[in-house]
Amino acid sequence: MTIATSTIDASNSDLDPYSPRAQADPHAFYDRLRQQGPVVYVPGRDVWLVSGYAQAVAVLRNHADFVSGDGVTFNVPSTRTERYPLIENDPPLHDRIRRSVQPSFTKRAIESFAPGVENAASEIAHDAVELGEFDAVEVIARAMPDQAMTLLTGITPPSAEALAEWSDATSRGEEPAGTQQHSESVMEALTWLATEGLPAMPAHCLGRLIVDSGGHDGRLDEDGSQRLMTLASMWLAGIDSTGALLGNAIDAFVDHPDQWDLLRSRPDLIPNAAEELLRFGAPFKAFFRRTRTTAHVDGAEIPAGARVAVMLAAASRDPLQFPDPHRLDITRENAKSHLAFGNGLHVCLGSPFARLEVVSLLAELARRVARFERAGEARRSPSQTVHKFDTLPVRVVPAEGESK
Numbered sequence: 001m002t003i004a005t006s007t008i009d010a011s012n013s014d015l016d017p018y019s020p021r022a023q024a025d026p027h028a029f030y031d032r033l034r035q036q037g038p039v040v041y042v043p044g045r046d047v048w049l050v051s052g053y054a055q056a057v058a059v060l061r062n063h064a065d066f067v068s069g070d071g072v073t074f075n076v077p078s079t080r081t082e083r084y085p086l087i088e089n090d091p092p093l094h095d096r097i098r099r100s101v102q103p104s105f106t107k108r109a110i111e112s113f114a115p116g117v118e119n120a121a122s123e124i125a126h127d128a129v130e131l132g133e134f135d136a137v138e139v140i141a142r143a144m145p146d147q148a149m150t151l152l153t154g155i156t157p158p159s160a161e162a163l164a165e166w167s168d169a170t171s172r173g174e175e176p177a178g179t180q181q182h183s184e185s186v187m188e189a190l191t192w193l194a195t196e197g198l199p200a201m202p203a204h205c206l207g208r209l210i211v212d213s214g215g216h217d218g219r220l221d222e223d224g225s226q227r228l229m230t231l232a233s234m235w236l237a238g239i240d241s242t243g244a245l246l247g248n249a250i251d252a253f254v255d256h257p258d259q260w261d262l263l264r265s266r267p268d269l270i271p272n273a274a275e276e277l278l279r280f281g282a283p284f285k286a287f288f289r290r291t292r293t294t295a296h297v298d299g300a301e302i303p304a305g306a307r308v309a310v311m312l313a314a315a316s317r318d319p320l321q322f323p324d325p326h327r328l329d330i331t332r333e334n335a336k337s338h339l340a341f342g343n344g345l346h347v348c349l350g351s352p353f354a355r356l357e358v359v360s361l362l363a364e365l366a367r368r369v370a371r372f373e374r375a376g377e378a379r380r381s382p383s384q385t386v387h388k389f390d391t392l393p394v395r396v397v398p399a400e401g402e403s404k
């Protein structure tokens, strides 16, 4: 099949992914973009936008032509001297590092964290009902990954706020609007981890396995920097992402109370609901790849040296893959084929853990909350990378038997 590839000049069109209009209503922007074709070049930003589902999968699976080693963000990191060992490398180095940590992320390994994560979820749901009216970003979205990632890694951050800011800066620093302050915040996180976080880690934890033993096969470099960056990258990757998803999920249930009622009456649907929430509220707008030689996606020819945005959130609402894509449907049969976790060899390492967090929290909230209602104006984050809320005021109506 030959795909028509469009060329759009972002300077005089409304198809600039970073325009205030696109930022204000990203899914309306994706719909406009899709009308131009699944692969679109935007000269004003010098970026190829891949928003079609099939085309996004094709790019993510073709790591030979679409490389990660030249940067997976809009800007190539300038201030950070060490690259993130997994996400910013290609085979064979990527695969060697991934093998050294993968055993900690098998289904069985992750299940061992279930009691702790469920306990945290129960406390968060309890607090939500007690408060009655609150900011869901603070009370739910930030609290869950803050507690869960400490259980997983052994790292206890100075505060949930500091951790959220560090994780936010990790992606924001490499955006078109990224600032020096974002870069400094990332350096602050890495310095804190090296000087305070590591010495305070308990004797047996994932953090120690990586930093002291060099991973499961002991093959992470002896010099320590690769070990630190491997741990830092999974630690920072697991905060903002899951937090964004949880905020988007609460917002979705405020707008779709019928789906919340259905979830409460059919708890067996919770795992599929988690997938549908990932599809519907996919946190990452895009991850990037670069070409080193001419490459092809269906009929589109992409030149060497190109910056290619694989638009995960847009592809997860491609009507060719997901009929009626803007409808939240927790019974959707192919919800799990979303691209929120990416695809191919860089597919999210932490996805089993993120799923555990979401499923545990949904189960606890479903038991205690009859309804979520809006309690004020929600404010979206200015992040150009992550779909998320900065504040999301909600009120919960407690389930029968749950006191406020």
Ligand code: HEM
Binding pocket: 068, 072, 086, 087, 088, 098, 152, 233, 234, 235, 237, 238, 239, 241, 242, 245, 283, 284, 287, 288, 312, 339, 340, 341, 342, 343, 345, 346, 347, 348, 349, 350, 351, 353, 354
């Ligand atoms: C809802 C939550 C999450 C979402 C939406 C998400 C999304 C993603 C995506 C899209 C990628 C692929 C990037 C690419 O192809 O360039 C990725 C990779 C990665 N994620 Fe996640 N993530 C989440 C949670 C987590 C958690 C909890 C952890 C750590 C425990 C984590 C650690 C990683 C790591 C280390 C990679 C790099 C894997 C590699 O390059 O081999 N993520 N994530």
